[in-house]
Amino acid sequence: xxxxxxxxxxxxxxxxxxxxxxxxxxxxxxxxxxxxxxxxxxxxxxxxxxxxxxxxxxxxxxxxxxxxxxxxxxxxxxxxxxxxxxxxxxxxxxxxxxxxxxxxxxxxxxxxxxxxxxxxxxxxxxxxxxxxxxxxxxxxxxxxxxxxxxxxxxxxxxxxxxxxxxxxxxxxxxxxxxxxxxxxxxxxxxxxxxxxxxxxxxxxxxx
Amino acid sequence: xxxxxxxxxxxxxxxxxxxxxxxxxxxxxxxxxxxxxxxxxxxxxxxxxxxxxxxxxxxxxxxxxxxxxxxxxxxxxxxxxxxxxxxxxxxxxxxxxxxxxxxxxxxxxxxxxxxxxxxxxxxxxxxxxxxxxxxxxxxxxxxxxxxxxxxxxxxxxxxxxxxxxxxxxxxxxxxxxxxxxxxxxxxxxxxxxxxxxxxxxxxxxxxxxxxxxxxxxxxxxxxxxxxxxxxxxxxxxxxxxxxxxxxxxxxxxxxxxxxxxxx
Numbered sequence: 219x220x221x222x223x224x225x226x227x228x229x230x231x232x233x234x235x236x237x238x239x240x241x242x243x244x245x246x247x248x249x250x251x252x253x254x255x256x257x258x259x260x261x262x263x264x265x266x267x268x269x270x271x272x273x274x275x276x277x278x279x280x281x282x283x284x285x286x287x288x289x290x291x292x293x294x295x296x297x298x299x300x301x302x303x304x305x306x307x308x309x310x311x312x313x314x315x316x317x318x319x320x321x322x323x324x325x326x327x328x329x330x331x332x333x334x335x336x337x338x339x340x341x342x343x344x345x346x347x348x349x350x351x352x353x354x355x356x357x358x359x360x361x362x363x364x365x366x367x368x369x370x371x372x373x374x375x376x377x378x379x380x381x382x383x384x385x386x387x388x389x390x391x392x393x394x395x396x397x398x399x400x401x402x403x404x405x406x407x408x409x410x411x412x413x414x415x416x417x418x419x420x421x422x423x424x425x
Numbered sequence: 426x427x428x429x430x431x432x433x434x435x436x437x438x439x440x441x442x443x444x445x446x447x448x449x450x451x452x453x454x455x456x457x458x459x460x461x462x463x464x465x466x467x468x469x470x471x472x473x474x475x476x477x478x479x480x481x482x483x484x485x486x487x488x489x490x491x492x493x494x495x496x497x498x499x500x501x502x503x504x505x506x507x508x509x510x511x512x513x514x515x516x517x518x519x520x521x522x523x524x525x526x527x528x529x530x531x532x533x534x535x536x537x538x539x540x541x542x543x544x545x546x547x548x549x550x551x552x553x554x555x556x557x558x559x560x561x562x563x564x565x566x567x568x569x570x571x572x573x574x575x576x577x578x579x580x581x582x583x584x585x586x587x588x589x590x591x592x593x594x595x596x597x598x599x600x601x602x603x604x605x606x607x608x609x610x611x612x613x614x615x616x617x618x619x620x621x622x623x624x625x626x627x628x629x630x631x632x633x634x635x636x637x638x639x640x641x642x643x644x645x646x647x648x649x650x651x652x653x654x655x656x657x658x659x660x661x662x663x664x665x666x667x668x669x670x671x672x673x674x675x676x677x678x679x680x681x682x683x684x685x686x687x688x
């Protein structure tokens with residue numbers, strides 16, 4: 219029996235994610251209860267909004283330490299989406315000052331490179347190139363279109379063994395997918411990426 | 426690499442009914458049940474990149490009823506959903522986010538409530554905020570009008586330089602009042618002005634009436650995102666066909682398989 223919890227920390231499109239999960243035939247709970255989160259098989263950390271506010275909200279609900287603890291316990295699979303991916307990192311420069319994150323992904327969040335032709339935010343469907351070892355790669359092609367809407371992204375990782383990284387390209391290449399042990403993260407929004415996104419969520423929930 | 430180009434469908438809602446607009450005069454077409462059953466909107470929504478819903482009710486807007494419609498629509502749509510119309514406070518915006526909106530859109534309130542865009546972007550992020558502007562061309566000048574096209578604000582070109590406002594807005598939705606609902610195609614001079622002056626990403630709308638208009642517009646380098654609001658001209662499979670025709674002529678659009686083969 220899957221126990222899927224969408225973490226409610228006041229940041230994000232919780233309804234979009236629960237509709238997508240319902241469409242796949244699973245039930246999920248929107249919750250910030252420690253008991254429910256500890257008892258879950260899959261947690262989804264959504265996130266739309268600003269990094270500093272997200273971290274403040276996580277701390278107010280004592281979710282920061284809880285998520286770090288759960289990440290050590292291999293039984294629960296974690297998926298961070300967009301800002302939910304970024305807060306798993308060590309820090310972010312959003313808001314012009316450095317804010318610390320949860321530190322589970324060993325890199326920092328920086329502004330996406332832009333120009334007159336590559337305006338911010340980066341909006342729309344773009345290709346994600348999954349690493350070939352990842353279960354998320356398509357059977358035919360390893361590239362698939364997913365919806366993005368963001369101005370910040372993960373800085374290239376230097377020392378993170380055993381992680382699988384997927385990339386997308388805007389003005390330059392950036393990290394759009396991360397996987398290590400039970401921790402998964404996407405810069406794109408699977409819940410907003412038509413059937414490509416639903417297939418992705420289905421694979422995650424089947425883990 | 427540029428993201429794929431976007432076909433964005435705009436639903437106009439007025440006092441319980443979905444409506445067609447022609448130069449901002451409204452004509453009722455059908456209610457939510459009509460949209461779901463007769464129009465088969467779920468099928469239409471599988472062939473678009475984003476959906477916008479604007480409450481354009483001219484009388485007092487029934488916010489609760491509108492939220493219920495948004496909620497019901499959001500249930501089966503797996504692309505970003507932007508909702509606008511009558512947002513005057515952050516509470517109005519929060520209600521819509523809680524009803525399933527991924528982004529909200531401000532029009533009149535950009536000018537009438539100068540702090541609202543900042544308040545919303547501080548909580549939800551600027552990427553969640555679309556600035557919707559209705560533009561009337563008078564001779565060769567483009568003017569912004571608010572309140573359903575009735576109140577003159579000023580020049581679009583001046584507005585595009587207003588970083589104090591635009592710093593809180595993720596994207597603009599630019600609708601031509603002259604072209605609205607006419608099916609005469611986009612105003613290409615308006616597109617050119619946006620290309621030259623806008624530092625903010627923009628969706629261009631107003632005048633798209635046929636599949637060929639979609640293809641011709643998206644072939645243009647200046648256009649990344651196209652808004653379509655003509656409910657009756659894009660019935661049945663026409664958006665699916667439009668995507669195929671665009672691709673055949675070299676327009677890069679996102680691809681996804683049929684929903685029946687999730688796997």
